[in-house]
Each structure stands twice: as C-alpha cells, then as structure tokens.
Amino acid sequence: MTLILIFLATVTGMELFAYAMHRWVMHGFGWFLHASHHRERTGPFEWNDLYAVIFALPSIQLIYGGVQAGWGDWATAMGAGIAAYGAIYFGFHDVIVHRRLAHRVVPRSAYFKRIVQAHRLHHAVESRKGAVSFGFLYAPPVERLKTELRASGQGQLREPATD
Ligand SMILES: [Zn+2]
Ligand SMILES: [Zn+2]
Incomplete structure (x- = not known):
C-alpha cells in the first residue's frame, strides 16, 4: 500500500x-x-x-x-x-x-482537449520569454491562458486548431 x-x-x-x-x-x-x-x-x-x-x-x-x-x-x-x-x-x-508517431487519436474528453490546447498555447511563443502554460497534465482554463498570453505581449497568438 x-x-x-x-x-x-x-x-x-x-x-x-x-x-x-x-x-x-x-x-x-x-x-x-x-x-x-x-x-x-x-x-x-x-x-x-x-x-x-x-x-x-x-x-x-x-x-x-x-x-x-x-x-x-x-x-x-x-x-x-x-x-x-x-x-x-x-x-x-x-x-x-506533437505527432511524433502517426496516430488517429482525436482528443474528445474536456480534460484531454484542455491539456492539448493549453500546450498549443505554450507553443504560440517561440521565444524564451513570454510563454504560458508550463505544466502538462494539469492545465489552467484555456481562456485564462489566452488572457495571460495577450498580457505578456510576446506571443503571436496563433489560434490553435480547434479539433
Ligand atoms: Zn511541446
Ligand atoms: Zn517550452
């Protein structure tokens, strides 16, 4: 135990x-x-x-x-x-x-979608500074991350694909 x-x-x-x-x-x-x-x-x-x-x-x-x-x-x-x-x-x-191996998994659960989107938002910033969402298995609500990202002013907010 x-x-x-x-x-x-x-x-x-x-x-x-x-x-x-x-x-x-x-x-x-x-x-x-x-x-x-x-x-x-x-x-x-x-x-x-x-x-x-x-x-x-x-x-x-x-x-x-x-x-x-x-x-x-x-x-x-x-x-x-x-x-x-x-x-x-x-x-x-x-x-x-990041699809380093080919697969057909489509994230469907709310949790799954959230961590995937949150990590895409992490990648909206290509520089060392200004990135958001550093965790992985826990992610804050996506809207909060977007607000943070806009506030940081560093990321070109590429809207992540909504699949
Ligand atoms: Zn990554
Ligand atoms: Zn990073």
Whole structure:
C-alpha cells in the first residue's frame, strides 16, 4: 500500500517538478537545448530530447538502488513513478500533441482537449520569454491562458486548431 502511495505521489510530484524545470530552467539557462522544441523540427530528434535523457537518470539510479543496491522498495517505487510520468508525458506530449508517431487519436474528453490546447498555447511563443502554460497534465482554463498570453505581449497568438 505504502509503495503504491509512493509511486502515485512521485507521479504527481513529477508534474510539479516538470513545471518548475520547464518554467525556470528550460526557459532559463537551459533554453539553448529547449529552443529546438519551440521551432519546427527538421529531423527525427531535437536537442530538447536530451532533457528526457537527463530526467531518466534519477529514475534509473533509483530503480538500480532499489533492486540491486539494497536501498529499499521505496526507491524502486519512486524510480518507477518517475519512469511512469516519463511514459505518460511521452504519450500525451510527443505522440498526441506533437505527432511524433502517426496516430488517429482525436482528443474528445474536456480534460484531454484542455491539456492539448493549453500546450498549443505554450507553443504560440517561440521565444524564451513570454510563454504560458508550463505544466502538462494539469492545465489552467484555456481562456485564462489566452488572457495571460495577450498580457505578456510576446506571443503571436496563433489560434490553435480547434479539433
Ligand atoms: Zn517550452
Ligand atoms: Zn511541446
């Protein structure tokens, strides 16, 4: 039971961690790698993908520690939580929103539409500053994001496709 809670808390915590990283690191000093994600991709990979590798390291370390190095099951559960967040993020962000793999999924639920639209609004800004919506699995109401975006004055508010 405790292990499931550790796992779930880690998945949730990763959303907060990813928000902070995206807002203050990737759009901060780490922009040199993340900028590639705010431009049209020219090949199968982008420099921004290195962040996925970086975020996978603590997960690998924790699972190794839990399974091989006697750290305890909490470490395995936490490592698995980070990995699960990575998998969810890849599925929604890279596959559903950015279509890095071909698919025919049309987001229908209100929640699903909201996170997809919110992330498109994040991409309305191609510069380091002025972007909105840094989280992913939780997104504020789309109207609020649009207002924020207009207020920031940085984004060319390309209306996202309404599918
Ligand atoms: Zn960004
Ligand atoms: Zn994106």
